[in-house]
Each structure stands twice: as C-alpha cells, then as structure tokens.
Amino acid sequence: MSNSPDGSSMTRAQSYALVVAAAVLLSAILAPVAYDRATQPDSRVAVITIEGAISSNTVTPIQEDLREARENESIDAVVLNVDSPGGGAAxxxxxxxxxxxTAAEMPVVASVKSAGASGAYYAMLPTEDIYVTPASIVGSVGVRGAAPTPSLPGEIKSGPDKASSTADRRRAQIETLQRAFVGSVMKHRGDDLELSRSEVAHGKVYTGARAVDNGMADEIGSSQDAIRRAADAAGLDDYEVVRKEPPTTGGLLLLSTDDGGTVVVEKSPVGYDAVDAPTYLMVYGTVNTQDEVIGNVSA
Structure with missing residues (x-):
C-alpha cells in the first residue's frame, strides 16, 4: 500500500464521493414523502350533519361536533348539512x-337538502349564508304545544298549579317562544327579508326558489357550493374537507319523515299520564300522540 500524499488524497476523494452519492440517493427516496407533507393542507372545512327530527338525544352529538370545531385549530370554517323538519323547541x-x-369564531354556512324547516330553520339563522335547492322546504316559523290534559280523579297535589295548566297559560307560553323565534329571524335576516314581521310569524313554508326570492334563504346551490363559500369566507385557497357522521336516531322522543310528514310524540315520556309536562314543538308536519292526534295550537 502506498503511503504517498497522492494516495491519501485519492482515498479521501473517493470516500467523499461515496458520501455524496449516498446523500443524493437518500434525498431521492425521501423527497416525495417530504413533498407530500409540505403540501398537505393545514386548513380544514368541517361538514356537520343535522338530519331528521331535532331532540335532546340528537342535538347533543351535534353540539359536541360544533364545540370540537371551535377548539380544533385546524378547523377554519363549518358547513351545516341540513335535512330536518325541526323538532322540540328546547x-x-x-x-x-x-x-x-360557533359563528362568532369562524364562518358557518348552511346547505339544505330536502328540508330545513321550523326548528331546523331556527338553528341555521346565525349562519352567514343558507344554500338551498329549488325544491327544498324552508321556513315554517312557528311553535306547537299540546292542549292541557285534565288531572286524574282524586289526584292529590301539593299546590293548585303543580303539574297543571290552562289553555290560556299554555297559549301564553307558546306565544313567548314564538316571539323569540320570530325575533331571531328578524335579527339575523331582517336586512334581507322581503317579508314583514307578521308575515314571518304566519309560519308559512316556502320552496327553496321562493325562499331565495323573499330572503328566507340566500343562494340556490349544492353542498359543494356551500363548502366553497365557507372556505372563501375563511380566506382559504388550499383546504381539506372533513365530514362528521350524523348521530344515530335510536331512542328518539320525536320521529319524523324527511318530507315533513307525521311526527310521533310519546304519550307519556315519564310513564305517568297524569303529569302535564308539555312538549313544545318547532316542527313542520302532522303531530300525533301514539295513535291519537294531539290537540295543538299554532303560533
């Protein structure tokens, strides 16, 4: 082996060349991975579904999804995918x-599939825009409540107003809820409405095309249009869409068809028919108590 300076220089040069070649090869292998990570969108639009009748059982997971969207730094906008005739007032x-x-912290846009009526319409009011299809059902700004039921014969109560009501008292309660509903419509959409406050309070239902004309909705478009609108409102050019699965409907107090058909309310949720616990409804459709029609008043 030669110990000459020229031999040592050649060995170092060869070692350097091998290191460079290995680095180039490793870079070629890792470059696509690094590129994918570098180009992965950091922003997201969350799509949250409101489907079927609105009750305490179905609203809780939706509220959790909305809270998660507010707390997740990667979520920049929300789209509500709505297909509901409404439900319980509370x-x-x-x-x-x-x-x-949620709308106070980020853009929220609603997209109505078949129905966004009554309580579902109420829920959409704070959104920036409401997208509908021409045949969507929108509106039905109103409240319903069962007529008071008589006490059982011989029932003993601690006070005259315990578990009881009168028709006048029940109507006053419904009118209070109705004023809040109509007031929210005027607060959020008053500048766009072609309808007076009294016309809104009539509780009419409108097709999507008519709702856009009278200001109850904003645009004719699909859920993809709503997603693009939400992203634009958030200033997003590159974003990912994440979809939340709709909650299961097991154990509902309210059941409904998607087209605003019959809504079934359990006769006595607590298993005691003498307890007069009214269920106030913001729902579009015919209301039944099991096999019997509930007497109801409409605001």
Whole structure:
C-alpha cells in the first residue's frame, strides 16, 4: 500500500464521493414523502350533519361536533348539512345557541337538502349564508304545544298549579317562544327579508326558489357550493374537507319523515299520564300522540 500524499488524497476523494452519492440517493427516496407533507393542507372545512327530527338525544352529538370545531385549530370554517323538519323547541334553541357560538369564531354556512324547516330553520339563522335547492322546504316559523290534559280523579297535589295548566297559560307560553323565534329571524335576516314581521310569524313554508326570492334563504346551490363559500369566507385557497357522521336516531322522543310528514310524540315520556309536562314543538308536519292526534295550537 502506498503511503504517498497522492494516495491519501485519492482515498479521501473517493470516500467523499461515496458520501455524496449516498446523500443524493437518500434525498431521492425521501423527497416525495417530504413533498407530500409540505403540501398537505393545514386548513380544514368541517361538514356537520343535522338530519331528521331535532331532540335532546340528537342535538347533543351535534353540539359536541360544533364545540370540537371551535377548539380544533385546524378547523377554519363549518358547513351545516341540513335535512330536518325541526323538532322540540328546547332542543332547537340549544342547537341555535351552539351554531351562534360557533359563528362568532369562524364562518358557518348552511346547505339544505330536502328540508330545513321550523326548528331546523331556527338553528341555521346565525349562519352567514343558507344554500338551498329549488325544491327544498324552508321556513315554517312557528311553535306547537299540546292542549292541557285534565288531572286524574282524586289526584292529590301539593299546590293548585303543580303539574297543571290552562289553555290560556299554555297559549301564553307558546306565544313567548314564538316571539323569540320570530325575533331571531328578524335579527339575523331582517336586512334581507322581503317579508314583514307578521308575515314571518304566519309560519308559512316556502320552496327553496321562493325562499331565495323573499330572503328566507340566500343562494340556490349544492353542498359543494356551500363548502366553497365557507372556505372563501375563511380566506382559504388550499383546504381539506372533513365530514362528521350524523348521530344515530335510536331512542328518539320525536320521529319524523324527511318530507315533513307525521311526527310521533310519546304519550307519556315519564310513564305517568297524569303529569302535564308539555312538549313544545318547532316542527313542520302532522303531530300525533301514539295513535291519537294531539290537540295543538299554532303560533
């Protein structure tokens, strides 16, 4: 082996060349992976489904999805994918408040498939825009409540108003809920409406095309149009769409067809028919108590 300076220089040069070649080869292998990571969108639009009748059972997972969207830094906008005739008044109000809280932090846009009526319409009010199809069902701004039931003969109560009501008292309660509903419509959509406050309170239902004309909705378009609108409102050019699965409908107090058909309400959720616990409804459709029609008043 030669110990000459020229031999040592050649060995170092060869070693350097091998290191460079290995680095180039490793870079070629890892470059696509690094590129994929570098180009992965950091922004997301979350699509949250509101489907079927709105009740305390179905609204809870939707509220959780909305809270997760607010707390997840990678979520920049939300689209509500709505196909619901409404439901219970209390649950609809809870959903409205959750949507309003989310809309205060990021753009929220609604997309109506078949129906976005009554309580479902209430829930959509805080959104920036409501997209509908021409045949969508929108509106039905109103409240229903069962007529008071008489006490059982010989029932003993601690006070005259315990578990009881009168028709006048029940109507006053329904009118209070109705004023809140109509007031929210005027607050969020008053500048766009071609309808007066009294016309809104009539509780009419409109097709999507008519709703756009009178200001109850904003645009004719698909859910993809709503997603693009939400992304644009959030200033997103490159984004990923994440979809939340709709909640299961087991154990509902309210059941409904998608086209606003019959809504079934359990006769006595607590198993005691003498308890007069009214279920106020913001729902578009015929209301039945098991096999009997509930007497109801419409705002």
């Amino acid at each position: 649950a609809s109000e809870q959903l409205y408040l959750s949507v309003q809280r």
